Structures are given as structure tokens and as C-alpha cells.
Amino acid sequence: MLIGYARVSSTGQDLTVQEGALRAAGCDQIYSEKKSGRQATDREALRDAIKAARAGDIVVVSRLDRFARSTQDLHNLLATLEAKGVGFRCLAQSGVDTTTPTGKLTLSILGAVAAFETDLRAERxxxxxxxxxxxxxxxxxxxxxxxxTVRRLHGQGLRPTEIAGLLGIGRTSVYRALASQ
Known part of the structure; x- marks a missing residue:
């Protein structure tokens, strides 16, 4: 069975294109969410898709960046799928298909290139x-x-916890501001 996963980062974005591509690819089930991709552990639909997948199934995404945001994240997710006997396929990067030896090689090369680009960007x-x-x-x-503003509010008699809540900052930041007088 093909299990699709679609994700956009914000509520203003639309899932229609990704879901359409996944349906066209033959996905029987599609799990979608509007959630930041920074951490895979925070994405409920992704967890549900992986949980639903059984040995022999393939998880399909439209683009690699919809599935994972870092090389480490990608490898962790793929290891989870592999342990369950589940394959992985990416539509936009058609060579990425862990059910084939060439697809596994392509994925490894892409991961290495992505890590290299990240290092170069950090150096620059x-x-x-x-x-x-x-x-x-x-x-x-x-x-x-x-x-x-922190000092003014404190001078008006507000406690640090109240100031923190009012300004949307941490209480430690309030104490730091008060100590800098």
C-alpha cells in the first residue's frame, strides 16, 4: 500500500497540490498537516502515517523537504521506516526510492550534498x-x-511573573532587565 504524507508550514499555505500529486501517484491513504517541519516529533500526521505503515508499504512524499528538514532528521525517519520494513519514495526527486538499490544510493548522495551545502552556508x-x-x-x-518597559512596569508595582506574561517573555529575562539598572 502507498501511504502519502503532505505538509505545509503555515496555515496560510495550501495542501491541495501535494495531496493531488500523492493521489495521482496512487496513494491509498494520505496524511496531511499544517505544521512547521523543524522537528519530526512535533508532527502528528507524520507519526500517524508511520504508525499506519506495515511491512511492504511505502511512504510517499511530494518533496523531500516536506518529510525532513535536516539530514539527521531524514536518517532517523528512514531508520524508523526501515525497521518496520517500510519503503520511502519521493515524487519530486524521482531517484529517491528506498525500495531499490539505486534509490538508496541516490538518497545517500543527496543527503551528503545537503550536509555539505549546510556546512558551506555556515562558513560563509x-x-x-x-x-x-x-x-x-x-x-x-x-x-x-x-x-x-520592564523597569517601568515593575515601578508600577507589577510582579516579575505578571510582567513576563504581559510582555510575552520569560521571567528570567525580567529579572535580567531589572538587574541591569
Whole structure:
């Protein structure tokens, strides 16, 4: 049986295209969700799709980034599927199909290239920051908490827990702001 999984990151996005592609590919069941892909453990529909899959089934996605957001995440998910005797197929990257030896090789190569690109991006970012610091242009991240507002609210008699709730920040941040007076 082919089991489809579709995901978009935000409620403003639409699942129609992915679900249509999965139906056209012959998926008998489709699990869909509107959820950030940062952590696979937070995606209920993905967990349900993997739980529903039985030995000999294949989990199908439209694109690899809809399934996993990192190489580690991808390998963990694939290991879970493999342990159950379940295959994996990606429609957009047609060579990615763990039910074939060539598909397994393609997936490994793509994973290595993705990891390499991530490392290169991190190096370029670090070089850019170092150069900006040398030239005095690097300011860092702008403050996300207005310490004067924290102090003003505290001066009005609000407790740190109340201030934290009102401003949507952690209580530790409130104490840090108060200590910086």
C-alpha cells in the first residue's frame, strides 16, 4: 500500500497540490498537516502515517523537504521506516526510492550534498560576520526586550511573573532587565 504524507508550514499555505500529486501517484491513504517541519516529533500526521505503515508499504512524499528538514532528521525517519520494513519514495526527486538499490544510493548522495551545502552556508555566514566585525559594521541581533518597559512596569508595582506574561517573555529575562539598572 502507498501511504502519502503532505505538509505545509503555515496555515496560510495550501495542501491541495501535494495531496493531488500523492493521489495521482496512487496513494491509498494520505496524511496531511499544517505544521512547521523543524522537528519530526512535533508532527502528528507524520507519526500517524508511520504508525499506519506495515511491512511492504511505502511512504510517499511530494518533496523531500516536506518529510525532513535536516539530514539527521531524514536518517532517523528512514531508520524508523526501515525497521518496520517500510519503503520511502519521493515524487519530486524521482531517484529517491528506498525500495531499490539505486534509490538508496541516490538518497545517500543527496543527503551528503545537503550536509555539505549546510556546512558551506555556515562558513560563509561566519566569514561575513567576522568581516563585518572587523569593519565595525556588525551590530548583532537587535534587542527583543525593551528593558525600560520592564523597569517601568515593575515601578508600577507589577510582579516579575505578571510582567513576563504581559510582555510575552520569560521571567528570567525580567529579572535580567531589572538587574541591569
Amino acid at each position: 555566514q561566519a566569514e561575513g560576520i567576522a568581516r563585518a566585525k572587523q569593519e565595525g559594521r556588525y551590530k548583532g541581533r537587535s534587542p527583543s526586550i525593551d528593558y525600560s
